[in-house]
Amino acid sequence: MTSGSRTRFETMPRSVAAPPHYSKRETYGPFHRLTSVTQDAETLREQLKSGQVWGETGSEEIGPVAEAWKGPLADHESGIEFWAFAPPERPWGSVLRWWRERDCVTIDKEIDVVKVEVAIVRLSDDWIEAMQCLG
Numbered sequence: 431m432t433s434g435s436r437t438r439f440e441t442m443p444r445s446v447a448a449p450p451h452y453s454k455r456e457t458y459g460p461f462h463r464l465t466s467v468t469q470d471a472e473t474l475r476e477q478l479k480s481g482q483v484w485g486e487t488g489s490e491e492i493g494p495v496a497e498a499w500k501g502p503l504a505d506h507e508s509g510i511e512f513w514a515f516a517p518p519e520r521p522w523g524s525v526l527r528w529w530r531e532r533d534c535v536t537i538d539k540e541i542d543v544v545k546v547e548v549a550i551v552r553l554s555d556d557w558i559e560a561m562q563c564l565g
Contacts, residue, residue, distance in 0.1 A: 459513035461498035471560045482545045494544040496528045511552035
């Protein structure tokens with residue numbers, strides 16, 4: 431969605447109001463990641479356990495960066511769809527990035543990765559089968 435010259439992300443729809451004693455968080459997305467050498471079965475298992483997507487330092491970056499494609503995962507694509515609990519650094523372009531430490535985004539300096547807290551909402555069929563095989 432666009433308002434003026436700034437892009438705004440959808441917020442996850444809520445069907446009922448949360449009870450007052452529940453904590454509430456903003457969500458941003460949807461985003462997706464495609465199956466790749468760095469987005470493999472073991473990585474997915476860790477993402478599901480931790481509720482985070484991670485990013486390492488690439489060849490052109492000066493520090494770790496987590497990346498994702500804007501929008502939902504298409505039916506014919508292999509990967510994951512998620513909503514993030516922190517907006518990407520810049521809300522434009524088709525590939526979005528998180529690199530700055532703040533609420534819901536941490537940098538693990540020991541292993542040089544950025545970790546973004548997310549809610550994974552969809553896996554492609556091939557990943558569902560892969561997770562069932564891994565147990």
